[in-house]
Amino acid sequence: MLTWRHVTEDDFPLLARWLAEPHVARWWNHECSAEAVARDFGPSLRREEPNEDLLAHLDGAPLGLLQRSFVHDYPEYVADLAPLVDVPLRAMTIDYLIGDPGDVGRGLGPAMIRSALGRIWAEFADAECVLVAVHADNVPSWRALEKAGLSRAASGEIEPDNPVDDRRHHVYRVDRPV
Template identity: 65%
Template sequence: MKITWRRVVEDDFPLLREWLQQPHVARWWNHETSPEAVARDFGASARGEEPSEDFLALLDERPIGLMQRCKMADYPEYQDELGPVAEVPAGAVSIDYLIGDPGLTGRGVGPEMIRSILDRTWTDFPDATCVIVPVSAHNRASWRALEKAGFKRIAVGEMEPDNPIDDRLHYVYRIDRP
């Protein structure tokens, strides 16, 4: 399985909206899915006005998922929330991800997407020291994908959940530059 990547563009917003409405995604992303909300939440990155990056994961040229990537230093409020739970070293990067097609979940696609973006991250960001990902402790599929991709759990603590139905318990995963 070979995952390739391309930046999200505004023409992708209807696809992102469709994915965000899928029950397996909506449970953990808890996003508004109106066309206006998707444009609001993904537009600045698509236009290059924000330092975070949104990528479509492609399998045989077909979009299958979304990967968000950012340098932690570009988002001090994120670092401030994570800091009491786990050390955030200089050069840390974070990712977030989803598989849009429910038929591709539970088939090893998630860990492959994560491994692929890691390879690209080490190349794209020569100063990146590690990738750190906080995950709701209840999102087993997500944290298991991180483990299968080589991440280690480094901390357990309370953070604001993406979905208000969840409690604050999060696992924090990290992988260092090889």
Template identity: 60%
Template sequence: MITWRRLVEADFPLVGEWLAQPHVARWWNHETSPEAVARDFGPAARGEEASEDLLVLLDGRPIGLVQRCRFADFPEYEAELAAAGVDVPDGAMSVDYLIGVPGLTGRGLGAELIRAIVAATWADHPASTAVVVPVHTANRPSWRALEKAGLHRVAEASLEPDNPIDDRAHYVYRIDRPIGTRIGTASDPAES
């Protein structure tokens, strides 16, 4: 069973190990030193920024990471998508994800994780309207996992890549909140 919890500073060495794995490093292109991991993941772990870094567990064992955020909290990210002609509805959120354990890739866990985090997003963030995820066109495992999880390709966009070796070609995937589920208000306590 896939579950998750907030990332804490004690998890940083494990995250650093995952970021150094070739299958993760290719797409995340992240510094892996303890200082860099603390610098980049510390603010969310301490609740100092609006994004959520979630440690993913499979049957209680850490296997990956999900980052979840509201576009409204990162206007530059939303503006880049808008400039590329991508519709980002009010209340939209985004996720980024990785399976850090090499032996667990290619088994459908990515799609299972994405399905679970999207379903939880509707409950955790009652004002969320959609989940919008840009992914580099060359990252086939990632965009196939999004498709298997029920997201739909809605655009192709020229966006800044995470890895400077890549061109700007991205696919943008989206799933909207199911009809009949609650949409909160800006004053909803769950959204503060």
């Protein structure tokens, strides 16, 4: 069973370990020192940032990280997406990772994304849709989105998270169920 809770400072060592895992580091391109994790995840924890960081647990064990926010809270992200897709005012976005390599390739990513979407629809009555931009070469990520029910809405150029990547991205969308 998947459960969720907000990230706490006690989770920072776990996040640092996950961010250092090669399957995560490749796409998140994030510093994993204790200082960097505190710097980058602390503002969300203290509500100084408009996004939320949540830990997914599977049967009580940490599984992955989810970040969620309204797209319009990040004007630079709107600027990236708007040339490719319509960005409704109450569109949300997610970013996610499965932490331990042993949990990758077991269908847990799509399950985690589906569960996250269910929480968004339940907790954010004004969320119109969820938009997610994924690098075109990150096949496991965009396949997980498809398996979770999102559809490719566009492909185009967006500034990559990792400077080793080119600008090719796919944008996925799912609308609030009626």
